[in-house]
Amino acid sequence: MKFTYQGSPAQIVFGEGSSKDIAKWIDKIGAKRALVLSTPQQKADAESMATGLGGMAVGVFDGATMHTPVDVTGKAVSAALKLKADCVVALGGGSTTGLGKAIAWRTDLPQIVVPTTYAGSEVTPILGQTEKGEKTTLRSPKVLPEVVIYDPDLTLGLPVGMSVTSGLNAIAHAAEGLYAPDANPITSMMAVEGMRALRDALPVFTRSPHDAKARANALYGAWLCGTVLGQVAMSLHHKICHTLGGSFDTPHAETHSVMLPHTIGFNAEAASNQLSGVAEVFGGSPGQALYDFAKSVGSPMTLQEFGLSEADLDRAADIAAKNPYANPRPVDRASVRALLQDAWEGKRPPR
Ligand code: NAD
Numbered sequence: 001m002k003f004t005y006q007g008s009p010a011q012i013v014f015g016e017g018s019s020k021d022i023a024k025w026i027d028k029i030g031a032k033r034a035l036v037l038s039t040p041q042q043k044a045d046a047e048s049m050a051t052g053l054g055g056m057a058v059g060v061f062d063g064a065t066m067h068t069p070v071d072v073t074g075k076a077v078s079a080a081l082k083l084k085a086d087c088v089v090a091l092g093g094g095s096t097t098g099l100g101k102a103i104a105w106r107t108d109l110p111q112i113v114v115p116t117t118y119a120g121s122e123v124t125p126i127l128g129q130t131e132k133g134e135k136t137t138l139r140s141p142k143v144l145p146e147v148v149i150y151d152p153d154l155t156l157g158l159p160v161g162m163s164v165t166s167g168l169n170a171i172a173h174a175a176e177g178l179y180a181p182d183a184n185p186i187t188s189m190m191a192v193e194g195m196r197a198l199r200d201a202l203p204v205f206t207r208s209p210h211d212a213k214a215r216a217n218a219l220y221g222a223w224l225c226g227t228v229l230g231q232v233a234m235s236l237h238h239k240i241c242h243t244l245g246g247s248f249d250t251p252h253a254e255t256h257s258v259m260l261p262h263t264i265g266f267n268a269e270a271a272s273n274q275l276s277g278v279a280e281v282f283g284g285s286p287g288q289a290l291y292d293f294a295k296s297v298g299s300p301m302t303l304q305e306f307g308l309s310e311a312d313l314d315r316a317a318d319i320a321a322k323n324p325y326a327n328p329r330p331v332d333r334a335s336v337r338a339l340l341q342d343a344w345e346g347k348r349p350p351r
Contacts, residue, residue: 120226197221
């Protein structure tokens, strides 16, 4: 056995009610003037957090949005400078976390993230940004948040549909992490444990969305799966989802949910050893098992649902086949196009 492993220096705080201790963590990182970030949809929660922080919060910036547009980041940086903020607190999903990272990239301000979805961005050194319709991604320890506070109570109200797709988004990080060229026993262990936690939690949400134990389990799984995403390279699945989101503006978590059975099914034979973890958790052959699981929890199952046409699939295949990421099975344009067709139609994969 031979491997290298790089742990993350970020402080992880997990537990019901843990976001109530946010002032303590602001103090611990040596800050006194937090700017609280959110999307417009979570503005009320951000304002209530800022109110609870009293003099430790200098304001709320509620303009976070999908894909981290640089013009929004510019406005947030101006607000942070004007208010003399000495840290940012990102309250929300991957979009809000992305804004916090983009601010840190430009200003070096420390970040505390309080995640309310299962996207996992809070534990990755990855920042995706868009400018003039083009999405670029960078990887730097500078964007890694200093503190992540996982409070399952804040996820109780995440709508069921979003909980399911966000959970499948997390599972995608773990599944691809298993066959990453730089996978190691620790990330693979995290991947299997993370998938298991989400497999147990997601079906509960469809019956009982506020189940506290399932919410905690899902957030725990999301942390593990996000950590895998942050530590090893991703392959075909993430490349295709990046293409669809970046060039066709398809919804992030939903796109992952639809594509996952097809991309994992495509790699099932070439990476059968590595994917045995998926088979162990979901049973059966990996692509089919993920398809059946996604269907059973009410996930969207076709790319058609996002308004894509077959002509869009041609263009997406051209883009995704260019500069492909490392992948266990060789990838060419024809195979990507066929995969996209199957996902567009929502066919059950052959493996
Ligand atoms: P999101 O952050 O865009 O959230 C979707 C919507 O749900 C928003 O309106 C948000 O305010 C709302 N919401 C979030 N939590 C809620 C809650 N508990 N209750 C009610 N509403 C809630 O969605 P996402 O899927 O978390 O993040 C997607 C973005 O994150 C994409 O831009 C993607 O590229 C990025 N991302 C980045 C990484 C990375 O490592 N850099 C990893 C994963 C995702």
